[in-house]
Amino acid sequence: MGLGTMGLGFDIAHMLAGFMVLASFLLLYQDRLTALINVLRLHGFILALAVAWQAHIQAAPALYVSAVIALSVKALVIPGALDRIVDRLGIHRNVETVGGIGPTMLAGMALVALSLRVMLPITAHADPVSRQDIALALSVVLIGLLIMVTRRNAVGQVAGFLSLENGIDLAAAGARGMPLVVELSVAFSVLIAFIVIGIFLFRIRERFDTVDLSALEAFRGERQ
């Protein structure tokens, strides 16, 4: 990549990473499971685009593989499977969230400000593409955590966790020359994790007739 193409290449990378943060905000306030999964699909799709763009501007063909993995696993397979789970369990109803939408969105914005404030100064010497990518990726990770803590529903928490993983994938793609083995294993581990999640959703359903975690909490702690 020559410095001449830097301008546009950088802008598009920046824009795609920004779209991911935007999609994270969309995830943050979805109150229906089907919509939540659709936004998660969009999230995975933007991730695939962002990784493919990184492959292009870094001239790193290995990253195209990561982009294909992101597209197939995170944009197609996992949201598809989540849809099936929601269908089979018949839980299209609203998702209960902790706290209202307003405060949650404000908290999300604060997290984005925080991650920019933390990451931009310390990466001053890194190259600008990774710099922006890492800062926005951290925002996605933190919003993913926020989604997890504001959902009382297992599917909602899983969506938060998957968006968090997407953020890490974005960071890994932005780190120029990072060996592919890591991204492959990230994708792989997400798959394994998803199998585990799937099994648990069914087990929780089987035991409690609901995937609402407040039903689970009745059993927490020590039995008297």
Add this chain to the structure above:
Amino acid sequence: MIPLAAVLAVPLAAAFLLALIADYRITARINVAASLVAFAGSLVFLFHRPAPGPLFLIDDLNIVFIVLNTFVGFTTSVFSAGYIGHELETGKLTPGYLRFYHTMFQIMLFGMNLALVAANIGLMWVAVELATLSTVMMVGIYRTHEAIEAAWKYFILGSVGIALALFGTILVYLAARPVIGEGSGGMIWTDLLAHAKNFDPALLDTAFVFLLLGYGTKVGLVPMHAWLPDAHAEGPTPISAVLSGLLLNVALYALLRFKILLAACPGAIAPGPLMIALGLVSTLLAALMLYRRRDIKRLFAYSSIEQMGIIVFAFGMAGPLGNLAGLLQMTMHSLTKSAIFFSVGHVAQVKGTQRMAEMGGLTESHPLLGWTLVAGVVAIAGLPPFGIFTSEFLIVSSSFSRAPILATLLVLGLLVAFGALLLRLGSLAFGPVRGPVVPVRASSVPIFAHLALVLLAGLWLPPPLVAWFRHAALLLG
């Protein structure tokens, strides 16, 4: 390469083999045999180390962890063989689940061994995640309400921790890239360490915060400890033993590696104070929480948090003596705590419950079991003549000269935990007999082996062992 194959390929091959065989008597034996081969392989490392490569690295530090890991893995497989027979009889587990259990057991050992010998920080991360996921599956194996809740909580908190650790790993690579160049060199321990002095300190600082929170979750440090008591209490007891004895150590090992890296970079923050703070908070809070436990496995799970707090405190104080004491404490804790969980497993099976109110007078009804439990608890409470007394004494005395206030707080934590453990031990081991008194049929050999080693370490530390630990302590800086 042969010892490496014994430590890595044997557990992996055994996992596949165990998935194919249905008879649990055979699989239990294969499980023991594979764990024994891995232990033997790790002993070979003591005499002959493979040259460090891009994937695997054996040095003075991780060899301590590997030998301990494979040894406790082996003794746990022996204990597990007796334990599962009883679970099958009482119908808590079915043969199908046992097949799954044995496969997962070997995958977990493979994951932990891989994390310990990995030379690449990315590979190490993958291995820790593999070990975590396999234990999640085993914690939920009883499929009771409590087990599913515990496994879910463990899965969510563990995954978040592991995700944060990956973010930290990426940041370390970003710090290394301008110095080492692109490619896998920026993820290999030896390369990282050789060039660490030129890394961007601010980036490395941020990376360490993520790594400390991420791997710290897996170490069980307060306030990221919420998964630990549930996972210990609701899973099968052999898994509680390896969770406390091994998996916490593996996460601690990862943390120590990054601490060495940070220490090699002059401009970076000192990792010590962060570790000391988390360690002290963990010790004090866990010690207080010990008093309100009613479930015997939860009691010892909180004791593990307290112990890990002491160990992290010791490594945070650092210095040759602090590191030496930390390594010794970690080894003693692994051996003692797994021995305690072995006894607790027998006790819970005899009494048919984990509630401490329904068990008592163990020394009268089951003299052998009762007295081994007494010995284990006395050891973990830090009383002489056991090895934990030696290491805790070293930790306290070495930190008193440097930070008297911190050392006083640590001693306070130790005393509070000591009181809680002895209080519980009184009603468990002595006093009126409560609960069923059927005899224990399972073997007590693993318990004796562990306690004998802990006793030996308390009475006399063999000079080669001290020299060995001292080398490792030097690496830790």
